[in-house]
Amino acid sequence: MKIIVCVKQVPDTNEVKIDPVKGTLIREGVPSILNPDDANALEEALKLKDTYDDVVVDVISMGPPQATYMLRECLAMGADNAYLLSDRAFGGADTCATSTTLAEGIKKIGDYDIIFAGRQAIDGDTAQVGPQVAQRLDIPVVTYVQGFKIENGKAIVNRMMEDGYEEIEVAMPCLLTAVNELNVPRYMSVNGIVTAYEKEIKVWNHDDLQLDPKDCGLNASPTQVFRSFTPPAKGKGEIVSGTEEEVARNLVNKLKEKHII
Amino acid sequence: MAVKVINDKCRGCKLCVKACPFDAITMVGKLAEIQSACTACGVCIEKCPFDAIIREESDEVKDLSAYHGVWVFAEQRENKLMSVVIELLGEGRRLADEIGTELCAVLCGNHVDSLAQELIGYGADKVYIANSPILEKYRTDAYTEVIYDAIVEYKPEIVLLGATHIGRDLGPCLAVKADTGLTADCTRLEIDPEDKKIKQTRPAFGGNLMATIICPNHRPQMSTVRPGVMDKAVFDENRKGEVIPLQVKITEDDVRTKILNIVKTAGEMVSLTDADIIVSGGMGLGSKEGFDKLKELADVLGGTIAASRAAVDAGWIDHSYQVGQTGTTVKPQIYFACGISGAIQHIAGMQNSGLIIAINKDENAPIFEVADYGIVGDLHKMLPAITEAVRKELESK
Ligand SMILES: Cc1cc2nc3c(=O)[nH]c(=O)nc-3n(C[C@H](O)[C@H](O)[C@H](O)COP(=O)(O)OP(=O)(O)OC[C@H]3O[C@@H](n4cnc5c(N)ncnc54)[C@H](O)[C@@H]3O)c2cc1C
Numbered sequence: 305m306k307i308i309v310c311v312k313q314v315p316d317t318n319e320v321k322i323d324p325v326k327g328t329l330i331r332e333g334v335p336s337i338l339n340p341d342d343a344n345a346l347e348e349a350l351k352l353k354d355t356y357d358d359v360v361v362d363v364i365s366m367g368p369p370q371a372t373y374m375l376r377e378c379l380a381m382g383a384d385n386a387y388l389l390s391d392r393a394f395g396g397a398d399t400c401a402t403s404t405t406l407a408e409g410i411k412k413i414g415d416y417d418i419i420f421a422g423r424q425a426i427d428g429d430t431a432q433v434g435p436q437v438a439q440r441l442d443i444p445v446v447t448y449v450q451g452f453k454i455e456n457g458k459a460i461v462n463r464m465m466e467d468g469y470e471e472i473e474v475a476m477p478c479l480l481t482a483v484n485e486l487n488v489p490r491y492m493s494v495n496g497i498v499t500a501y502e503k504e505i506k507v508w509n510h511d512d513l514q515l516d517p518k519d520c521g522l523n524a525s526p527t528q529v530f531r532s533f534t535p536p537a538k539g540k541g542e543i544v545s546g547t548e549e550e551v552a553r554n555l556v557n558k559l560k561e562k563h564i565i
Numbered sequence: 566m567a568v569k570v571i572n573d574k575c576r577g578c579k580l581c582v583k584a585c586p587f588d589a590i591t592m593v594g595k596l597a598e599i600q601s602a603c604t605a606c607g608v609c610i611e612k613c614p615f616d617a618i619i620r621e622e623s624d625e626v627k628d629l630s631a632y633h634g635v636w637v638f639a640e641q642r643e644n645k646l647m648s649v650v651i652e653l654l655g656e657g658r659r660l661a662d663e664i665g666t667e668l669c670a671v672l673c674g675n676h677v678d679s680l681a682q683e684l685i686g687y688g689a690d691k692v693y694i695a696n697s698p699i700l701e702k703y704r705t706d707a708y709t710e711v712i713y714d715a716i717v718e719y720k721p722e723i724v725l726l727g728a729t730h731i732g733r734d735l736g737p738c739l740a741v742k743a744d745t746g747l748t749a750d751c752t753r754l755e756i757d758p759e760d761k762k763i764k765q766t767r768p769a770f771g772g773n774l775m776a777t778i779i780c781p782n783h784r785p786q787m788s789t790v791r792p793g794v795m796d797k798a799v800f801d802e803n804r805k806g807e808v809i810p811l812q813v814k815i816t817e818d819d820v821r822t823k824i825l826n827i828v829k830t831a832g833e834m835v836s837l838t839d840a841d842i843i844v845s846g847g848m849g850l851g852s853k854e855g856f857d858k859l860k861e862l863a864d865v866l867g868g869t870i871a872a873s874r875a876a877v878d879a880g881w882i883d884h885s886y887q888v889g890q891t892g893t894t895v896k897p898q899i900y901f902a903c904g905i906s907g908a909i910q911h912i913a914g915m916q917n918s919g920l921i922i923a924i925n926k927d928e929n930a931p932i933f934e935v936a937d938y939g940i941v942g943d944l945h946k947m948l949p950a951i952t953e954a955v956r957k958e959l960e961s962k
């Protein structure tokens with residue numbers, strides 16, 4: 305069984321801060337990490353490898369050359385092969401163009417039974433690339449997967465809903481997007497780290513994927529960023545302290561003023 | 566549209582390198598160079614003191630005049646419209662009026678005819694309706710096929726979907742089939758008065774940055790919109806509209822997934838988006854039992870409880886109660902944040918509340934930056950005192 309996992313290197317948005325005076329992003333020193341949901345996607349694939357014989361787990365990413373660091377991390381967690389789709393022509397891609405390129409890369413790897421992706425990447429939070437790759441490969445997709453097993457050659461997944469979940473049977477090959485409730489990702493193993501550095505990461509450009517540059521990246525992106533800005537900070541309000549009774553009385557008066565009680 | 570450095574004008578000051586949110590500019594020798602990570606967001610253009618960075622406009626123009634009308638995906642579950650649909654109709658009405666076009670709803674399900682009149686009452690001029698047992702429950706393949714066929718036939722210029730677990734599954738699939746763009750999780754939509762195109766604003770970078778997205782050369786222009794952000798349409802039972810049936814060409818064999826079971830964990834749908842008063846708690850509650858104190862205050866005020874992600878992750882409360890970027894966006898009259906530090910992802914989901922009241926023992930907690938009324942103190946003491954005072958006040962009336 306072959307499993308392909310789509311992984312993305314993202315800035316750790318938890319570490320991104322806004323300069324309170326200038327209102328700009330402070331990006332310095334913000335580490336790049338494996339997108340959190342993608343770690344869950346990889347973990348689910350590696351769990352299959354732990355359970356069954358002859359499972360091969362490949363990771364694929366589209367991104368700049370630096371993404372090899374993250375791919376090595378994936379290898380060190382236990383992935384077998386890593387592919388990086390990297391080309392200036394892929395730059396500036398929206399989800400539509402990203403999914404085209406990833407789908408071509410996945411076709412070139414070929415012969416997959418399951419593709420795992422993360423539900424969403426924390427830099428853009430769109431949650432679109434997974435289902436879009438599935439559409440382009442013409443395979444079924446289930447998003448928001450919080451539980452997964454294989455039974456009689458079919459995948460049985462729990463799809464998280466706002467008020468519970470649905471148990472869904474889906475034919476393979478299929479694409480599943482993982483949420484962080486799915487599992488707890490493992491750490492890299494010492495052995496893994498050693499072998500990760502011995503492995504070659506295959507890097508493919510648009511020629512390797514037989515993609516015309518006009519069909520990739522910014523050129524193939526229907527959406528464009530018109531402008532971006534930091535959200536205006538809301539002014540700080542009133543701060544009170546005092547005994548519980550004082551604070552409570554104060555608050556009740558406030559709520560009365562606003563006709564809430 | 567790409568961003569480009571004019572080498573003659575670049576002085577190598579590196580301001581753009583520092584400003585780029587995507588780390589996409591590097592110095593090659595003394596000149597800035599835009600790398601492939603560039604998303605053309607344009608932050609660097611504004612930062613450059615020498616006007617050395619510009620946007621290259623593409624000159625290709627397509628004929629898009631065949632596309633008319635604003636469509637709203639009328640998501641229903643168990644024959645009930647999702648409340649985000651009413652919000653989308655409110656917003657869609659405004660957009661359609663500004664463009665000078667019609668507002669339509671597209672409704673899929675089994676025996677859902679009765680919902681068509683409701684959609685018309687909320688402002689739809691037309692309702693496209695597909696009824697079939699295949700469409701009874703949402704399934705990606707079935708809904709994508711049917712709505713895609715309708716898009717091809719009737720050519721809407723804008724399609725809006727709620728950013729629910731269903732809308733965020735259907736939207737991307739439809740966009741690929743229709744070969745167009747999709748902007749996720751929008752919080753503001755505007756019509757450009759000049760070219761009547763839609764400008765879609767959404768948070769990026771965990772809410773640290775807002776981006777306005779356009780889709781100039783493809784139709785329909787598609788967005789998913791966060792539930793709870795737009796104002797609801799007003800119902801008018803006398804409104805008239807047209808109901809247009811859609812053909813369902815697919816068969817059960819074309820649908821590659823089967824729903825085996827539906828499990829509800831949240832008792833009933835937690836309706837945070839509709840709540841006027843929310844009493845929300847985080848790690849500061851200290852335990853699952855902490856929510857009892859919240860519940861007491863919520864009960865006297867007639868509100869509902871909610872939580873931060875950390876409290877959800879700790880297993881103290883179900884995910885459906887989570888407020889924030891990966892939870893629900895709320896806009897109540899009053900939002901109590903108790904023992905919540907105020908991480909950007911949390912604030913992203915509640916900052917538009919009418920009155921924000923924060924209780925935190927750390928006077929430097931970021932939540933105080935957005936609170937209208939900040940209480941520095943121990944919530945375990947403050948909450949009961951507040952509950953008591955509110956109760957007394959209400960009894961004296
Ligand atoms: C991709 C991503 C998405 C995320 N999405 C969300 C989201 O949707 N919603 C969300 O909420 N978070 C989200 N988070 C998590 C977020 O970054 C924070 O970790 C989380 O909001 C913190 O929760 P908290 O404030 O309850 O906990 P903490 O940060 O631990 O804060 C607890 C606070 O309680 C105070 N406190 C402690 N004891 C008391 C007491 N006795 N009385 C009064 N105050 C007390 C402390 O001073 C502290 O400020 C997301 C993170 C990531 C990476």
Ligand SMILES: Nc1ncnc2c1ncn2[C@@H]1O[C@H](COP(=O)(O)O)[C@@H](O)[C@H]1O
Nearest residue numbers: 310365366421422424425430431432433
């Ligand atoms: N450049 C990329 N390379 C590999 N996988 C990606 C890339 N972009 C997105 N993905 C996958 O798609 C998921 C959703 O991403 P997004 O639509 O950007 O929120 C991620 O969690 C990844 O699994």
